Amino acid sequence: MMTDYVLETRHLSKLFGRKRALDDFTLQVQKGGVHALIGSNGAGKSTLFRILLGFLTPNAGSAALLGEDSSALTPATRGRVGYVNEEHTLPGWIRAADLKKMQQEFYPQWQEDVYRNVIANFDVDHDQMVSSLSRGERAGFNLAMTLAQNPELLILDEPTLGLDVVAKQEFLDALLFCSNLDTTVIYCSHQMEEVERLADQLIIIENGRLKNQSTPEDFLNRVSLWIVDAIHKQRVRDKIPSLLSCREIEGEFHFYVLDAENSFSRQLGLLGINDPVSAPVGLDVAVRAYLSKNHLGADMTSRGEAA
């Protein structure tokens, strides 16, 4: 099946007992660029990856990777997909050099220069056993090997989790190198600064549903911050439907609003609030506000206050 999408799901649903991990989830990811996948814990990201890689069977819907049905991926297609998980699972019982050699033999399209360029960011002694590498070294080694496979699609599932600042920086530097390659990257992370730095596209998944798919800029344009005097809080909270969350900071209330930049000030005016102040929003804050709406539902304000 020829398709422009490296990844495609249609009405995907997955149940674990009574829990619905994915719910009518439809997503199409175009070839090229870095696509950040964001969602809170349990949102369905890992389930999505496992279905895409064929390790889980959906209860309904379909999934395809590089145009091939995920439930029947051929070895050739698997060879075109790189996958790095948060644990950087590697066989710890062999030497790094031996593992690299084995990996090299698996992939005929192995690019030694890419491996060298990436591994140069990490202090990996190839004579060491893999289990004795530090977490950062292991992550780098894993990334270098995965990139050297020259994958068309690279799936990174929270690869920087648990790395220290230096290791994380090195990892991201190495990953940036990848943006020069002809590889589409699906990058799953909770670290917004990483997403901000890397992502060309922002995919937000929550409660098993696709909530947003756009560029980070477009997403930021959708979320706005309004600062209102504390006395108006109750009126705003009750009357404005597009409100994502609110936070009390030094006697002022910060309202995060979705898709309502112009209408929001008008609505505030109708409520008799004529002095609202608009302020720029960072991606981190915007995503947090966006997700908190979905988390809190009707009870969002109380959580906002607590925050």
Added chain:
Amino acid sequence: MLNLFKTEMIHYWKWTTGFMVLHLLVLYYLNFLGVNLYKPPQAMLLLLGMMIIALVGGAVQILLRRKPSEWAYLLQRPLSEKRIFLALAAAGCCHILIIALVPGLVMMIMQVGSSPYIIESRHFALLIFNIQPVLIGYFLGCFVAMSPNRLGLFALAGALVFINVYMNSWIAYFAPFMLAASMALAYLAFKADLSRPYRHPVALVLTELPIQFGLLWGLAMLMMIFLELQWAANGSPTRDPRPGTDFYYLQMTPEDKMQAALAASDDPRASFFSQQVTLGEITAVRQRERLSHPQRNQFPVLDSNLLLLDEERGIRWSFSHNTMLFEGRNINSNEAVGWLGSEGFAESRVSAKPFISVPWVTANQFVISDDTLYQVDWNQQAFYTRYVNDQGGRFSDSLGVTENITTLLSEGSVFIFNSRELLDHDIALKPVAEMTLPVDEGQFGNFMHILELIDGYLVIDQFNTSPTTIGADFDLYGRAELRLYYLAPGQETELISSMPLENTLEGVFVYNGLVLAPGMRLLSDLFFGVMLNKQSLARTLPMPFATIPTAVLGLTVLVSLLSTAIVFILIRKTAMPKNIQACWLVMTLFTGMTALVSLLVGYYWRKQDQLQVVEVSHASE
């Protein structure tokens, strides 16, 4: 694939080495204690232990990989799933074989020439053949760890039955089939999504049958517990049997049995015999052993009584299958001292005449080959041929010597000798009577007793007594008989009384397997029939030949239809492919309740997601 194999080999080499050394130490210690490692029960226990280790090893190998991140690392590579499995399984088998084989081989090589037991090529052959049950254990362990059916553990029931039969008779020809079947189970279960039900009807049926075989045994066992509880409350038919039933007669003394048979006889001599029964002494005929006809080069675990001991001279005479001679060795120095063949003792191997068939040893004095009874006189270091059976039918290991009479069974006859004549080798030994065994005698309930009369012998025989295990042959139930024979020297055997005995057991005991799972019952009969090498089709597959009551047949059909209806209700809402749904329905019609239980507990109950039961919510974003 080779790389993955190498990785897996490196992964477990420390554990493998540890277990191998431990195994070697255990064998060495047992050998040091003078234990014969190749005889039951120690040989069986060692094999069973290895099989369990292999089973756990297979399960652990897969379970360690089942963690999502490990599974993704294993599968996400340009290699087909089946080749990945082959690499893992090949490495797993190598590890298991190193643990199982190397210590055994080392021990055998150490024992050659230095052990009181003769180590021959058949010992090495046993080692090779025992690889199969060990690998069966390994693959079943893998299957249990991967089976999408949560009742995968029940597949072990078939293996347990097999290993029980294998250990009792070391059936070599059936092991490759079982090995192939267990490999197929593991091979089919290995897929990227382990929890995904099988999509091909053949895979579904192949993996379901062993599980349902185990379920049938489980259900039958539950039924047995239920019956036992009921019997505990209301009286057990086997422990407190009704008069006239086979178990009632089984509990009688031989004297009472003879009297009962004589009372039912219309023979004019019955009252005269009855008087002699009251006065005479009854002796039991020693039954043949389980493996009473040894084959040359058979597995050493099948050996029994192949040693003679000359205590006075301190010499152990061990029979060698290679030379077909007893080889004498000094107990203390292990030095070879001579040979014993069918024509007596010899100093050199060349001058000793080999036995034609593998003989048995009884009472450290009698040696019995297929057709000849020999006697050893240790004082005079002499070897006598006492009796040659020229009527055909091999002697079995059943020489029973009592004060007055001695009995010996052959395949078709019972020979009765005078004990005094037997013990005195200067007297030419001849049977005082000979009885032809009934040809319709089944495998259960051979209870034969002999009474010496003034002018002959009375032999009472109760046979075809109902088996007391659920799932035994239908055709044996209700066929028990009590027969009384009169033997006179030089005359034909005379049947003077024949009493058919009622069946002790209730219908529910006999037919529960049929009602619960007719198809599984049919297949399990076939399994046992083939595995036990039963000779007639009626004994191999008794169900079609049995006279089954109409009510039982009706109940069987009802249970099957009801199970099929429930399965239909359970699967109709699932996203299961239509051909798999049809397969489940047909299978349930055939296997009845076991299929229902397998689907309900194995897949459906609290795990509907496996069957892809889904109600998609179309809530808007």
